[in-house]
Amino acid sequence: MNEFVESRVRLTWPDRLRSEYDVVILGGGGHGLATAYYLATRHGIRDVAVIERGYIGSGNSGRNTTVIRANYGVPEAIRFYQRSLELFQGLEEETGRWIMHKEKGLLWIAHTEMGLRAERARAALNHAYGAETVFIGPDEINEICPQIDLAGGGRYPVMGASYHPRGATARHDRVVWALAEGAMQNGVEVHQNTTVTGLKVSGDRVTGVKTERGDISAGVVMMALGGQVTMVASMAGLRLPIRSHPLQAFVTNHYQPGLDAIVASTELLFYASQTARGEILIGAEIDRQPSYSYRSSYGFLSSCAGRALALLPFLADLRVLRQWAGICDMTPDYSPVMGPTGREGLLVTTGWGTWGFKAIPAGGEAMAQLIATGEMPELIAPFGLDRFARDLPLSDRGSAGTQ
Numbered sequence: 001m002n003e004f005v006e007s008r009v010r011l012t013w014p015d016r017l018r019s020e021y022d023v024v025i026l027g028g029g030g031h032g033l034a035t036a037y038y039l040a041t042r043h044g045i046r047d048v049a050v051i052e053r054g055y056i057g058s059g060n061s062g063r064n065t066t067v068i069r070a071n072y073g074v075p076e077a078i079r080f081y082q083r084s085l086e087l088f089q090g091l092e093e094e095t096g097r098w099i100m101h102k103e104k105g106l107l108w109i110a111h112t113e114m115g116l117r118a119e120r121a122r123a124a125l126n127h128a129y130g131a132e133t134v135f136i137g138p139d140e141i142n143e144i145c146p147q148i149d150l151a152g153g154g155r156y157p158v159m160g161a162s163y164h165p166r167g168a169t170a171r172h173d174r175v176v177w178a179l180a181e182g183a184m185q186n187g188v189e190v191h192q193n194t195t196v197t198g199l200k201v202s203g204d205r206v207t208g209v210k211t212e213r214g215d216i217s218a219g220v221v222m223m224a225l226g227g228q229v230t231m232v233a234s235m236a237g238l239r240l241p242i243r244s245h246p247l248q249a250f251v252t253n254h255y256q257p258g259l260d261a262i263v264a265s266t267e268l269l270f271y272a273s274q275t276a277r278g279e280i281l282i283g284a285e286i287d288r289q290p291s292y293s294y295r296s297s298y299g300f301l302s303s304c305a306g307r308a309l310a311l312l313p314f315l316a317d318l319r320v321l322r323q324w325a326g327i328c329d330m331t332p333d334y335s336p337v338m339g340p341t342g343r344e345g346l347l348v349t350t351g352w353g354t355w356g357f358k359a360i361p362a363g364g365e366a367m368a369q370l371i372a373t374g375e376m377p378e379l380i381a382p383f384g385l386d387r388f389a390r391d392l393p394l395s396d397r398g399s400a401g402t403q
């Protein structure tokens with residue numbers, strides 16, 4: 001973050017790390033900061049420290065493709081993401097910060113009979129559980145997004161789509177800064193450049209954390225560590241059902257005519273939207289090989305660009321400006337994990353994989369409620385870690401924008 005931004009956004013960094021807080025949140029990404037924000041603003045819990053090893057938003061919260069939607073594939077997820085979508089709609093007013101939230105509508109294109117059945121089912125299920133999604137045919141697709149080649153380059157004909165009009169984007173780092181500012185103004189301390197090196201454990205209870213700047217005792221410790229969560233959890237002898245996979249994305253130069261909608265194709269495994277600067281932002285599926293590497297690859301770029309061109313031929317006239325990667329915390333059922341860990345005093349919000357940006361407000365709101373009341377909020381009860389031991393996975397391939 002540069003000086004200009006820091007002076008505009010009133011971020012007040014504490015100079016001293018105290019040895020004790022009521023709540024210590026590990027990770028200054030969207031989920032950690034949102035939890036701190038709602039703890040302070042909704043529950044008056046202000047003796048809170050957020051510990052971040054780099055700068056806030058330096059993990060996936062500042063690397064994502066910013067898509068916000070609620071068109072998920074299981075009722076529990078539809079309800080949860082719909083809550084987040086609604087919180088996002090009011091976040092500018094609530095924080096007083098322009099997060100560049102914009103409703104664009106999301107087209108999820110089908111190219112086969114099987115794809116058509118999946119998108120029809122998605123529309124019906126979304127409708128039943130409160131998310132606005134309709135099934136539409138090629139003519140309506142063409143009206144919403146004339147840039148789509150309905151012949152799909154001759155190989156991927158466009159047969160229909162589910163359309164989610166409330167699909168939106170928001171500027172990712174602005175979301176992080178707005179939440180950090182709101183939390184700080186209410187007394188939360190955010191400590192950047194502070195790496196967590198261990199957890200303080202007494203019996204079955206986690207009593208605090210060790211950092212490279214000293215130990216901290218805490219009533220509650222919450223891990224919001226993105227792709228690094230398994231490494232810190234193992235410090236308390238905890239093995240999480242998470243694998244860390246890189247996810248890559250890229251942007252092109254400016255596209256003048258304007259791509260109004262967000263376009264996704266499950267069969268072509270990519271999605272695209274236009275940024276406020278006019279770039280076309282393209283994302284895809286995770287790299288199959290688990291890794292902590294932030295390196296992006298030419299293999300990904302050429303294969304993803306090739307698939308995107310089949311549907312959006314105008315891309316052939318644009319140039320690739322940047323590509324990058326983040327490290328995603330993937331669960332076996334593609335759903336997040338929120339709540340207790342089985343170690344007293346230690347909570348976790350993880351498994352946000354390739355889909356957790358849109359979940360930041362609802363995830364933070366629910367975790368703050370859990371910390372404040374000690375009761376698991378109904379909205380996130382199905383997402384507990386114990387679902388794996390109880391054999392109640394929430395398989396939702398609709399989590400990723402390409403499934």
Ligand SMILES: Cc1cc2nc3c(=O)[nH]c(=O)nc-3n(C[C@H](O)[C@H](O)[C@H](O)COP(=O)(O)OP(=O)(O)OC[C@H]3O[C@@H](n4cnc5c(N)ncnc54)[C@H](O)[C@@H]3O)c2cc1C
Binds near residue numbers: 059067
């Ligand atoms: C390329 C890409 C595209 C994506 N696109 C979308 C999208 O369009 N829509 C969507 O909803 N989601 C998307 N996602 C997923 C989304 O970005 C993440 O799920 C979300 O940002 C997770 O937030 P978080 O706060 O849990 O993790 P993070 O933002 O990763 O925050 C974790 C923080 O913990 C810190 N940390 C790690 N280890 C330590 C330690 N030992 N000590 C202290 N701090 C530590 C990190 O530095 C980091 O800042 C995308 C992700 C990527 C990578």
